[in-house]
Amino acid sequence: MWVSFFCTYAFIILMLFVPGFLFFRSISFSKLYSVLFAPLFSISLLCLIGILFGVIGVSASAISVGIPLFLIPGAIFLLGKHRDTEETTRSDWLIVGLYALVGFLAGVYLYVLPLDGPESIIQTYDNVFHYNVIQSFVESGAWSTINVDAYLAGQAFDPFPGAGFYPAGWHTISAFASSALQVNAPLSANATNFVFCSLIFPFSILATIRTIFPDKPSFLVIGSITFPIQAAFPWSLYDLWPLLPNAASFCTCMLVASLFLLSVESKGGKLIDLRYLPGFILGLLSLALLQPNSVFSLMVFLMPFVLWKFYRYAKQKRSGSIGKRFLYCAIFLLAFFVALFALFKLPFLQATIKYYWAPLYSPIECLKSIATWSFATSFPEFQIPLLILVGCCFLILKRKTDSWLVLSLLSGLLIFFVVAGTPESPIKHFIGGYWYCDPYRIAAFCSIFSTPIIVAGLYALSSLFFRRKNAILTCSVSCSIALAGITLAPNIGTSSSFGNLKASGRGINSAAWNYLDNDEVGFIEEVKRAIPSTSLVINQPFDGSMYAFGKTGIELYYRDNTAYGNVEGETAESRTIRKGLKDISGNSDVKAAVNSIGASYVLLLKPDFMNIGMYYSNYVQEEWVGVDDITEQTPGFSLVLERDGMKLYKIDPS
Numbered sequence: 001m002w003v004s005f006f007c008t009y010a011f012i013i014l015m016l017f018v019p020g021f022l023f024f025r026s027i028s029f030s031k032l033y034s035v036l037f038a039p040l041f042s043i044s045l046l047c048l049i050g051i052l053f054g055v056i057g058v059s060a061s062a063i064s065v066g067i068p069l070f071l072i073p074g075a076i077f078l079l080g081k082h083r084d085t086e087e088t089t090r091s092d093w094l095i096v097g098l099y100a101l102v103g104f105l106a107g108v109y110l111y112v113l114p115l116d117g118p119e120s121i122i123q124t125y126d127n128v129f130h131y132n133v134i135q136s137f138v139e140s141g142a143w144s145t146i147n148v149d150a151y152l153a154g155q156a157f158d159p160f161p162g163a164g165f166y167p168a169g170w171h172t173i174s175a176f177a178s179s180a181l182q183v184n185a186p187l188s189a190n191a192t193n194f195v196f197c198s199l200i201f202p203f204s205i206l207a208t209i210r211t212i213f214p215d216k217p218s219f220l221v222i223g224s225i226t227f228p229i230q231a232a233f234p235w236s237l238y239d240l241w242p243l244l245p246n247a248a249s250f251c252t253c254m255l256v257a258s259l260f261l262l263s264v265e266s267k268g269g270k271l272i273d274l275r276y277l278p279g280f281i282l283g284l285l286s287l288a289l290l291q292p293n294s295v296f297s298l299m300v301f302l303m304p305f306v307l308w309k310f311y312r313y314a315k316q317k318r319s320g321s322i323g324k325r326f327l328y329c330a331i332f333l334l335a336f337f338v339a340l341f342a343l344f345k346l347p348f349l350q351a352t353i354k355y356y357w358a359p360l361y362s363p364i365e366c367l368k369s370i371a372t373w374s375f376a377t378s379f380p381e382f383q384i385p386l387l388i389l390v391g392c393c394f395l396i397l398k399r400k401t402d403s404w405l406v407l408s409l410l411s412g413l414l415i416f417f418v419v420a421g422t423p424e425s426p427i428k429h430f431i432g433g434y435w436y437c438d439p440y441r442i443a444a445f446c447s448i449f450s451t452p453i454i455v456a457g458l459y460a461l462s463s464l465f466f467r468r469k470n471a472i473l474t475c476s477v478s479c480s481i482a483l484a485g486i487t488l489a490p491n492i493g494t495s496s497s498f499g500n501l502k503a504s505g506r507g508i509n510s511a512a513w514n515y516l517d518n519d520e521v522g523f524i525e526e527v528k529r530a531i532p533s534t535s536l537v538i539n540q541p542f543d544g545s546m547y548a549f550g551k552t553g554i555e556l557y558y559r560d561n562t563a564y565g566n567v568e569g570e571t572a573e574s575r576t577i578r579k580g581l582k583d584i585s586g587n588s589d590v591k592a593a594v595n596s597i598g599a600s601y602v603l604l605l606k607p608d609f610m611n612i613g614m615y616y617s618n619y620v621q622e623e624w625v626g627v628d629d630i631t632e633q634t635p636g637f638s639l640v641l642e643r644d645g646m647k648l649y650k651i652d653p654s
Contacts, residue, residue, distance in 0.1 A: 005118035008177050008191035015176060016042045022073040026080025027278060031088040036207045037255055037279050039200055043286040045069060047145055047169050054144030061141060062180035098224045099202040106228035107198025110235050114505030121186045122242045123514040123547055130244055131550025132559045134185035137175035145289055150559045157536060157597035159574035169289035170245040185550040193244060196251040197234045202227060204254035205451055211258040212402055212452055223455045225480035231377050231497035232447035239505030241440045249291035250444055253298050256283030260302055264309055296434040297445040304407035344430055353433030359421055360439055366421025370413055375443045379497040388450055391457030405453055412446040516544030520605045521551060523646045528554045530641060536599045540627045542619040543605040557599060565623040573597055581626035585636035602630060602649040
């Protein structure tokens with residue numbers, strides 16, 4: 001099984017890097033940049049093909065999508081000039097290899113090992129939707145991000161009909177791998193996550209450091225060791241608060257930031273370098289298709305740079321006094337906030353912006369969490385704020401042209417403070433609503449923003465004791481290794497941030513802990529073999545079966561943990577079945593409802609309704625009496641399979 005996992009991992013790397021590499025080489029990116037930025041093109045093209053196929057009615061599959069995915073950039077490559085505008089040296093490739101190696105090892109240690117097998121599923125929150133969408137994509141051949149639903153191949157019986165837009169870039173990648181290699185949705189999802197956290201994220205940090213500090217090659221070596229040592233990202237979004245598409249988008253966003261920095265040269269010269277502009281536009285598209293809130297994170301990171309660049313450009317053009325230059329910057333900043341306010345009022349963003357998330361701390365406690373860098377796991381990471389403080393001083397005093405990084409981080413921390421440490425207010429939603437007012441997502445991008453500063457801090461500390469460049473580099477690398485070793489040590493237990501993360505990761509991945517356990521999966525597989533493949537099965541989703549469609553592909557009627565009976569849009573048939581299925585033998589309305597959806601069976605797994613109500617607050621017993629109360633004695637049902645309290649009933653067609 002693990003062989004299938006790593007084969008899927010390798011396949012996803014090929015599909016994300018080969019098309020993009022060919023495209024960027026064809027528009028004269030260096031070999032190095034073509035590798036680093038490759039996923040931005042591949043993700044965009046993959047999703048656009050899925051959308052196009054949905055519009056023209058072509059069924060999507062690994063073959064039908066794979067041909068244009070590789071053929072289009074291949075043709076562009078053959079027709080392009082692919083000149084080398086920048087030489088890629090042997091040391092460049094060694095650095096790439098170093099980041100890939102460290103990323104792989106960190107990913108295995110912090111992401112793969114906590115999995116309960118390669119098909120492990122984290123049965124929390126919205127993951128049921130993610131797994132089911134992947135399976136729905138594969139089953140239906142509809143991979144369009146503007147038409148997303150868990151019932152794409154069975155919309156005739158969807159309890160909540162109406163597919164619509166959802167940023168499904170992550171799902172499309174997983175569906176492609178699942179379709180190509182015939183692996184199930186959880187395995188392909190886990191492999192996709194592993195690619196993003198172990199390869200794309202390291203490459204995004206590499207691109208960022210190389211772009212911001214082109215004159216400091218030693219920073220690249222330091223960064224290769226330090227990028228995985230913060231709990232807040234990427235690990236907390238995988239092991240503690242699984243936000244899978246958002247994590248993928250955050251892993252990618254600094255690649256887009258790097259392209260913007262390359263497009264708008266910070267060291268003088270032209271205002272815009274058009275060579276990198278296509279890559280930046282493709283990058284924005286890929287972020288929007290993965291999770292759009294990373295675009296807002298990008299805005300937070302880049303705004304100080306844009307203001308600084310605007311001021312420098314005005315200075316070069318001798319645009320009046322210093323006061324006038326600041327006035328121009330103020331006008332630009334005002335225009336930015338006006339545009340942000342316009343976005344704040346857009347109707348399709350309201351559900352996200354107005355999402356309520358209770359504050360985690362009092363204002364004082366929140367400041368303490370920032371000062372100790374404990375905002376992700378509630379465990380202090382004292383070494384991080386110390387290095388950040390040193391790095392900020394170094395940038396302000398020694399590298400004023402890069403001091404905008406300090407303002408970027410401070411902007412992110414201000415958003416975190418408002419969201420995590422202040423009560424409900426309009427300003428809270430205006431500032432943090434683009435991330436659902438979720439402090440963990442905001443902590444994640446604060447962690448990302450801090451990485452270049454931490455690298456600078458390690459270098460600055462070493463330079464206090466040594467003067468020769470080689471000695472500084474040796475000391476910095478040694479300190480980085482020691483820091484990583486202390487932070488990630490296997491014996492740190494659960495009283496540290498990473499110890500807590502690993503324990504949490506093992507817990508939420510454990511099949512014994514989850515509602516759909518291995519015994520139930522085995523029973524569902526038995527059910528799948530015993531009934532016709534097209535049979536629709538009515539189920540009790542809160543007994544764990546809501547995950548079974550994504551896990552096994554069995555056609556289930558109820559596939560999510562929504563608040564049935566308390567949300568709009570549910571069909572009359574679904575309401576009738578939930579409350580009255582047990583009365584099918586004597587109730588013509590129930591018979592008509594079951595016949596209208598074409599259901600033939602009822603699946604009931606191990607009931608644990610006492611605990612279900614504690615975990616899935618959306619479960620209301622009164623809403624499910626028609627399904628929960630079915631037994632062997634219930635007229636209209638015949639017992640087909642039974643094992644350890646799990647049962648499959650055949651619905652009497654009469």
